Amino acid sequence: MLEDLLRDHDGVITLAQARQIGMSDQSVRRRTRSKRWRRCGPGVYFADDRPFTDAARIRAAVWSFGARACASGLAAAWWHGATKYAPATVEVTVPKSSNGRTRPGTRLRRRDLSSRDVVERDGLRVTALALSVVEAAVRRGGGAQLMDHALQRHVEIAHLWKVHLRNKGRHGSPAARRLLRAAEDGARSEAERILVKLLREAGFTGWETNYPVAGYKVDVAFVEEKVAIEVDGWAFHSDSEVFQGDRNRQNVIALHGWKVLRFTWLDLTQYPRRVLAEIAAATGRDL
Incomplete structure (x- = not known):
């Protein structure tokens, strides 16, 4: 069960998951002390017998902020396959009431998302595709090209407008509105x-x-x-x-x-x- 879990989760495991499959806290500590597992954040570990891929890095970053955290922005867009390149900094969105602090390699955003705008994909909570595209397009490294690519293959302009209006006031909202207007008339x-x-x-x-x-x-x-x-x-x-x-x-x-x-x-x-x-x-x- 452990190997199946590690394989399905890019080599990343949480303490809660380890307990669910019958592992003791002592067993987890033993693996950490022997450097078979690397601690990536509070209660999050990586089995160091395999490459630490971009997927592992993003998964570990999100899970280290707790069960209600989700990948957003460029990290979410990459997870959905809307962009080829994983961002160096993982954007993580958590509820406003969360206590976590930004860690190296992450950018934390606090807001309460609608259940319509969060999905689970390959065992990771991420913002839904439409919101991911709207937000990633206004991040450095995203841009109009990302939105254009997504509109060609993945989403419709009407869906992007709906999710934008549902999430007004977020970081980058005015820039997203300008991009959507440009996309709507072909610019x-x-x-x-x-x-x-x-x-x-x-x-x-x-x-x-x-x-x-x-x-x-x-x-x-x-x-x-x-x-x-x-x-x-x-x-x-x-x-x-x-x-x-x-x-x-x-x-x-x-x-x-x-x-x-x-x-x-x-x-x-x-x-x-x-x-x-x-x-x-x-x-x-x-x-």
């Missing part, structure tokens, strides 16, 4: 405005918006240099027909001697310096 028009603002602030001249090229209108054109800049919205709005149409359009424009640059809302909002550098390189301008 294409907003992306075009941001591009024009970037070009003006960087001092670029000689460009026109909605310029006709080969029967199409490109979003921004540097006419003399024959550089066309196209703006995309959020990927989750795209379907295969739109994707194919965009590529055909790009090929036709390129065959008429134009160099085509494509930027997304994500590029323009999170990597504006890179966008400007690429435009400068394509047009032969100095920034």
Whole structure:
């Protein structure tokens, strides 16, 4: 029973779980003294005969704050598979009445969550997928890309709005609202405005918006240099027909001697310096 429990829980076990399968406190202490088990927090241990994986690290961090704690933010998003990379710092949410303190490698948030917003997955309490996505997207290391990815594969925008409104006032709530609004309309028009603002602030001249090229209108054109800049919205709005149409359009424009640059809302909002550098390189301008 012990080996099954350790295997199913990434090598992590609590004192309460050990007692439930018949182990004595003395047996637990003996394993700790002999360094077969490593103490990870109050009443939480790791069997040190296996790799200490990201899953083990997150599980141990959450369990060390007690039975009512749950993973949240980027840690929860990773646990759900909504992002590829486990965060270095594990965000843990506990009820307001809890007494625990933040420990190295963790970030503690105190709030009372609705039962609708907490699930158990692989034996660990985590915020439900929709809340995890909304919160992780406004954490450093998350961003619009995480939300866009989740909307393409895992959740619907309506579900994200519901959970956001149900949890107003939490850390990062205003930023989440802005992201949801951008996602809702695809952010294409907003992306075009941001591009024009970037070009003006960087001092670029000689460009026109909605310029006709080969029967199409490109979003921004540097006419003399024959550089066309196209703006995309959020990927989750795209379907295969739109994707194919965009590529055909790009090929036709390129065959008429134009160099085509494509930027997304994500590029323009999170990597504006890179966008400007690429435009400068394509047009032969100095920034």
